[in-house]
Amino acid sequence: MSTLIMKFGGTSVGSAGAIAQVCGIVKSYNQDWEQLVVVVSAMRGVTDTLIRCAELAVQGDEAEYNSLIEQLNSIHYEAMNELVSDDIELKRLSVQFDQYISELSAYCRSIHVLGEVTARGMDTITSLGERMNAPLVAAALREQGLAAQAIDAARLIVTDDSFQNANPLQGATRDKVNEILLPLLNEGEIPVVTGFVAATQDGILTTLGRGGSDYTAAILGDSLDASEVWTWTDVDGVMTADPRIVANARVIPELSFNEVSELAYFGAKVLHPKTLRPIIERDIPLWVKNTFNPESTGTKVIRSSPSVEGKVTAISTIRDLSLVTVEGRGMLGIPGIAARTFAAVARQGASVLMISQASSEQSICFVIPTRTVAGVIKSIESEMELELSRRNIDRIWAQPEIVIVTAVGAGMRTTPGIAGRIFSALGETRINVIAIAQGSSEYSISIVVAEGDADDAMRQIHQEVILNG
Ligand code: ADP
Ligand code: ASP
Ligand code: MG
Numbered sequence: 001m002s003t004l005i006m007k008f009g010g011t012s013v014g015s016a017g018a019i020a021q022v023c024g025i026v027k028s029y030n031q032d033w034e035q036l037v038v039v040v041s042a043m044r045g046v047t048d049t050l051i052r053c054a055e056l057a058v059q060g061d062e063a064e065y066n067s068l069i070e071q072l073n074s075i076h077y078e079a080m081n082e083l084v085s086d087d088i089e090l091k092r093l094s095v096q097f098d099q100y101i102s103e104l105s106a107y108c109r110s111i112h113v114l115g116e117v118t119a120r121g122m123d124t125i126t127s128l129g130e131r132m133n134a135p136l137v138a139a140a141l142r143e144q145g146l147a148a149q150a151i152d153a154a155r156l157i158v159t160d161d162s163f164q165n166a167n168p169l170q171g172a173t174r175d176k177v178n179e180i181l182l183p184l185l186n187e188g189e190i191p192v193v194t195g196f197v198a199a200t201q202d203g204i205l206t207t208l209g210r211g212g213s214d215y216t217a218a219i220l221g222d223s224l225d226a227s228e229v230w231t232w233t234d235v236d237g238v239m240t241a242d243p244r245i246v247a248n249a250r251v252i253p254e255l256s257f258n259e260v261s262e263l264a265y266f267g268a269k270v271l272h273p274k275t276l277r278p279i280i281e282r283d284i285p286l287w288v289k290n291t292f293n294p295e296s297t298g299t300k301v302i303r304s305s306p307s308v309e310g311k312v313t314a315i316s317t318i319r320d321l322s323l324v325t326v327e328g329r330g331m332l333g334i335p336g337i338a339a340r341t342f343a344a345v346a347r348q349g350a351s352v353l354m355i356s357q358a359s360s361e362q363s364i365c366f367v368i369p370t371r372t373v374a375g376v377i378k379s380i381e382s383e384m385e386l387e388l389s390r391r392n393i394d395r396i397w398a399q400p401e402i403v404i405v406t407a408v409g410a411g412m413r414t415t416p417g418i419a420g421r422i423f424s425a426l427g428e429t430r431i432n433v434i435a436i437a438q439g440s441s442e443y444s445i446s447i448v449v450a451e452g453d454a455d456d457a458m459r460q461i462h463q464e465v466i467l468n469g
Contacts, residue, residue, distance in 0.1 A: 003185070003226040004029065007039040007195060007217035008137075011234040012291035014044030016082035019137055023144045025232065025294055026190065030146060033227075035185040037220055038148070038192045040137050041213040042129025043075060047196075050126050053104065057111035065108050073101045076132050083140040093139055100132050119163035123207045127154070130194035130213070138192040148190040155180055157198035157219055159206045166198055166206035168219050177223035185224075193220065214272040218286075222278035229279065230287040230298075231271065237288045237299030238263065238270055241315045245455050246462045252313060253297065256305035259313055259408055260286075262443040266406035267318035276301075310415025312407045312465045317454055318353060322370045322398040323435060326380060327363035330392030337387075338364055344383040348375040354404055354446055356435030365435060367448060373398045402434060403454035406446040407461060413442050418465070422447065425464035431457050 006029070008022050030036055042050075049068050056065040076097050084090055107125050111117045117125075134150040141148035158173045159166035184191050195213025198206045208215045214231050221229040238260060241249040255263075257280045264273040270288060279286050279301075289298035307313050331337050341364055345352060350372035356365040368376055380396050387393040412418055419436070422445065426433060431453045437446035449457045 001035060002033050003035040003037070003224050004033040005037045005039060005217045005221045005224070005226050005229045007213055007229070007231045008041065008291060009213065009231070009233045010041045010044040010047070012232050013040050013042075013133055013137060016079040018291065019079060019083055019140050021291055022137065022232070023140050023146075025291065026141060027144055027146060028294075030190070035224070036190050037181065037185070037224065037226075038137070038141075038190055039195045039213055039217045039220065040130065040134050040192060041195045042133050043079070046072060046075070046129035046133070047126055047210070050104070050129055051122070053108055054111055054117045054122060054125050057108040058115060058117055060112055060115070062112060065112075066105075069101060069104055069108065072104070073097065076136065080136055080139070083136070084143055086143065089139045089142065093135055096135050097132060100128050104128055120161075120204065123163045123166075124205045126207055127194070127197040127205050130196050134192050134194045141190065141192065146190055147188060148192050149184060151180065151184075151191045151193045153194045153197045153216060154199035154203070154205055156193065157208075157216065158201055159198040159208070161200050161204065161206065163206055165209040166200075168198065168208075169201070170222070172201065173219060174223040177220060181220075181224065208274070209272065211269060211272040212274075214275040218275045218278045218284075221284050222282055225282070226284055228285045228287065230289055231275075232289050232291040233270060234290065234292060235270065236290045236293055236296045238268070238301070238314070240313070240466050241458055241462050242268065242317070245317075245458050246315075248467065249462065251296070252299055254300050254302065254305045255313065256307065256410065257301060257303055258443050259305060259307060259410060260301045262406070262408045262441065263314050263316050266316045266404065266408065266444060266446065268314065268316040305410070307410045309411035310409070310418060311469060312409040312412070312418065312461075314408050315458055315461055315466070316406050316408065317458060318404045318406075319451065319454070320370050321353065321367050321402050321404060322373045322400045323356065323365055323367050323402050323448060324373065324376060324380075324396070324398045325363050325365045326384070326393060326396045328387070328391070328393035328395070329362055330387070330390065331362055331364075334387065334392060340383055341380055342366075344379040345376050348372060348379050350376050354435075354437050354448070356437060356448060367402070367404060367435075370400055373400070399434070401451040402448050403451055403457075404446050404448055405454060405457050405461065406444050407465065408444045410443065412445050419445055421465050422461055425460045426457055429456060429460050431460065
């Protein structure tokens, strides 16, 4: 049985014109595959606007959040009116839109009254973007004569209750997907599934984290034993760098699972970092393609790529980070300082992106998201109260506005000279390297630079080790 999962991102469904383009793509591949599943994101910008609504509600800015709700309403109505002409379809869609919009108003009102929003509440609110869009895309596909049906992934994907970054439970998800999607697929229907959205075993809405629709496609690919997963986006494939920053970035025709995992983990937004987990487990070929240039081949991601060992294939960045340093001359003699430091970090739920090479043995440095810094420093200070009072630790401080730049490629660590070339590329433009990664993986080398230097560092490394490389 040939089964294809196609996921369309926010820009790909960002307007009536874009959705019409999506319909054309689905129609053109429908004949080639026995089973076709479509996964859709919210329309471009909608998730951001929903988050903004909740934030404004916390601040009590009723006029502003109501105006955003009105905007969301009209974006969807406008697209509907352009794409759908059948009266019954129009009626059915507007009933759904009205219901979701009034739910959103009610949530915002209660957040306003309470003055706070929980992670669970945030998931309920942000899920609305995909839950409004899937019925719209399904109706647009039916208008084109395709048998499509919107499916809320809250019915399919079962997760734990880590709200805003939930983890799927594989067995339970597989059971639901087979129970709900298989009968549809066997009848030749095209399910149009909401990306990003899931639910706990008790049916409480969760989400898979920002950009999570890619992950939805991979989870469905796993549960359905899909032949291939294709993610359709707004660039020609996975590129040697983010084309928004590096204008002469090139499309990479073939990449390995490991290289793409590393790129996604180190910030390349083109795929959600967890997407590769189910894909690797089942060895499912993954393609990244451009909705607005469907003739271009795109990028094929497979188990092993033709990448040359020791050659950099792509560069990515993670932003909004801080470098935290725990330092003190008395630290050396005290056992377990590092373990206690990282335990204190973990208690804050902060993820350590990189442990950097210390400038001396009298300090521990690591990189965490800036939004977690205040809590982390407090937590370490309370853990090290005694050491601080005895002056074994002098201070715990953070350098904000730093960026991790990562060069990804097969056999990076074991190839001599790569790091040297990166540093000399940066040296030529006098970019200061704040830190380098210790024990980086086989597939990457990471360095830390100041926010203001990040774009130049990207362009410089790209030129020297990819284009000239
Ligand atoms: P979608 O909404 O389709 O999921 P995203 O905005 O999440 O799209 O991801 C696509 C964007 O990722 C591109 O527009 C591009 O700016 C950015 N990007 C960052 N790094 C890369 C890369 N290495 N290759 C391609 N795109 C990248
Ligand atoms: N709509 C969600 C987001 O903007 C998920 C996605 O687009 O993949 O994060
Ligand atoms: Mg995305």
